[in-house]
Amino acid sequence: MLLPPFEYYRPSNLEQALALLREMGDQAHPLAGGTDLLVNLKLKKLAPKALLDLGGLEELKGSRADGGQVSLGALNSASRLASGGPHVPRLLAMGAGALGSPQVRNRATLGGNLVTARPAADLCLPLLALGARAVLTGPQGSREVSLDGYFQGPGYTVKEPGEILTRVLLEAPKPGQGGGYQKLGLRQALEIALVNVAAHLELEPDGKTIAMARVALGAVAPVPMLAPSAAQVLQGAKADEKSFTAAAQAAAADAKPIDDHRGSAAYRRDMARTLTLRALRQALAQAQGGKEVGA
Amino acid sequence: MSKLAISLTVNGVQRQALVEPNQTLTSLLRDELNLTGTKHGCGVGDCGCCTVILDGETVNSCLVLAVQAQGREVMTIEGLAQGIRLHPLQQAFVDHGAIQCGFCTPGMILSAKALLDRTPQPTRAEITKGLSGNLCRCTGYEKIVEAVQDAAGKMERG
Ligand SMILES: Cc1cc2nc3c(=O)[nH]c(=O)nc-3n(C[C@H](O)[C@H](O)[C@H](O)COP(=O)(O)OP(=O)(O)OC[C@H]3O[C@@H](n4cnc5c(N)ncnc54)[C@H](O)[C@@H]3O)c2cc1C
Ligand code: FES
Ligand code: FES
Numbered sequence: 254m255l256l257p258p259f260e261y262y263r264p265s266n267l268e269q270a271l272a273l274l275r276e277m278g279d280q281a282h283p284l285a286g287g288t289d290l291l292v293n294l295k296l297k298k299l300a301p302k303a304l305l306d307l308g309g310l311e312e313l314k315g316s317r318a319d320g321g322q323v324s325l326g327a328l329n330s331a332s333r334l335a336s337g338g339p340h341v342p343r344l345l346a347m348g349a350g351a352l353g354s355p356q357v358r359n360r361a362t363l364g365g366n367l368v369t370a371r372p373a374a375d376l377c378l379p380l381l382a383l384g385a386r387a388v389l390t391g392p393q394g395s396r397e398v399s400l401d402g403y404f405q406g407p408g409y410t411v412k413e414p415g416e417i418l419t420r421v422l423l424e425a426p427k428p429g430q431g432g433g434y435q436k437l438g439l440r441q442a443l444e445i446a447l448v449n450v451a452a453h454l455e456l457e458p459d460g461k462t463i464a465m466a467r468v469a470l471g472a473v474a475p476v477p478m479l480a481p482s483a484a485q486v487l488q489g490a491k492a493d494e495k496s497f498t499a500a501a502q503a504a505a506a507d508a509k510p511i512d513d514h515r516g517s518a519a520y521r522r523d524m525a526r527t528l529t530l531r532a533l534r535q536a537l538a539q540a541q542g543g544k545e546v547g548a
Numbered sequence: 549m550s551k552l553a554i555s556l557t558v559n560g561v562q563r564q565a566l567v568e569p570n571q572t573l574t575s576l577l578r579d580e581l582n583l584t585g586t587k588h589g590c591g592v593g594d595c596g597c598c599t600v601i602l603d604g605e606t607v608n609s610c611l612v613l614a615v616q617a618q619g620r621e622v623m624t625i626e627g628l629a630q631g632i633r634l635h636p637l638q639q640a641f642v643d644h645g646a647i648q649c650g651f652c653t654p655g656m657i658l659s660a661k662a663l664l665d666r667t668p669q670p671t672r673a674e675i676t677k678g679l680s681g682n683l684c685r686c687t688g689y690e691k692i693v694e695a696v697q698d699a700a701g702k703m704e705r706g
Binding site: 256263292296304306353355356359 | 552569592593605610612677680
């Protein structure tokens with residue numbers, strides 16, 4: 254399968270990249286790992302005049318702790334995130350390890366996953382559950398946007414064409430937190446989920462009461478979504494099977510699945526319930542494990 | 549579209565090439581450098597038969613632009629044998645009948661190599677996960693897993 258013709262630019266810093274984007278408008282598409290963009294070009298879904306390789310932008314690389322928060326560069330690959338490291342929350346590492354195949358994980362980036370914004374994207378769900386914010390940098394400077402509200406439709410976000418997603422910000426992991434990630438596919442690898450769920454729990458110092466929880470659902474709506482009723486059921490409740498079962502019911506009710514060739518809406522709703530329950534159990538085990546999340 | 553001059557290391561040898569911006573790394577290796585061991589299958593990241601090792605990590609070369617290999621190190625299946633002596637993974641694939649039509653084999657072996665470089669004694673689960681990006685329509689995978697286990701044992705014993 255051939256790629257259509259395009260011009261290739263490799264700016265060496267963010268300023269140059271933004272200037273090129275401004276000059277060419279939506280004729281130029283940023284290129285990160287290429288695992289979505291190059292496929293879409295080959296399938297003739299897109300025909301941009303130019304590709305702007307982000308690979309030279311130091312501003313988009315690495316990860317660091319910044320006061321009480323963690324800042325992850327948009328160019329971090331799924332492999333790097335999956336192997337953890339001091340600044341990567343375990344929940345994000347779990348999602349990253351479930352993405353595609355080893356070869357795809359070695360190329361696929363954090364920024365690409367967030368900009369492509371597929372409804373079941375394996376990095377988007379953990380980040381939503383972790384309350385992450387994206388840093389979007391454009392000609393007028395940078396803005397931080399919460400991921401809750403960032404996704405607008407499949408492949409469509411609040412990012413403007415002239416903006417580059419530079420970094421992702423997260424609260425630094427704390428003791429008493431835990432994450433759970435569940436992905437259901439028709440195969441075990443190389444597959445976008447049929448339904449996936451990420452759950453994040455924060456326990457009170459007593460180790461039994463839920464201080465705060467977020468449940469993110471994938472492939473049950475046009476965008477990765479938070480289940481607000483599940484979070485409500487969990488907040489202040491005892492971290493036990495009874496609350497988890499009620500939260501799983503609530504998550505299934507929040508889901509807005511459709512029928513398609515891969516599964517019916519009713520099946521997806523039911524799986525959203527089952528996977529939420531499993532993800533919450535997993536999150537609790539991690540939170541009570543006493544180990545610092547991200548360690 | 550004008551051609552771009554790149555230089556890269558392929559199997560330890562410094563190479564120069566003129567590439568089109570829309571040329572893939574698969575096409576650079578096969579069509580310009582005559583390294584046809586790298587296969588072209590689906591073209592969209594699903595099958596893994598175009599797998600090469602780029603700076604120590606496996607990639608689907610059908611989803612990498614040739615220009616993106618500028619200044620980098622590529623290893624293809626041709627870089628594994630030492631003269632006429634096969635790499636232990638290649639020998640194990642032959643010995644175990646892990647090759648039938650052979651189309652998946654170069655990619656499969658490079659994925660296995662990248663796995664063993666990181667995890668010299670992988671469990672069965674680690675092997676199947678490590679090879680999960682490579683499809684084989686012939687062998688049923690069992691013999692491939694056996695070959696990787698065997699090679700890992702032999703490489704450990706040296
Ligand atoms: C075989 C295969 C299997 C896959 N399986 C999965 C899976 O299981 N789960 C999953 O979630 N995804 C999967 N994917 C999709 C893909 O790998 C991910 O979405 C990946 O994270 C995309 O990142 P990328 O760096 O490759 O993006 P690219 O393809 O480089 O870019 C994607 C889009 O984002 C834009 N973009 C990229 N980075 C930035 C930035 N920093 N700022 C602004 N715009 C940017 C590009 O212009 C493009 O529109 C799969 C893909 C393939 C080919
Ligand atoms: S040809 Fe590259 S993955 Fe199939
Ligand atoms: S041997 Fe034929 S595809 Fe694997």
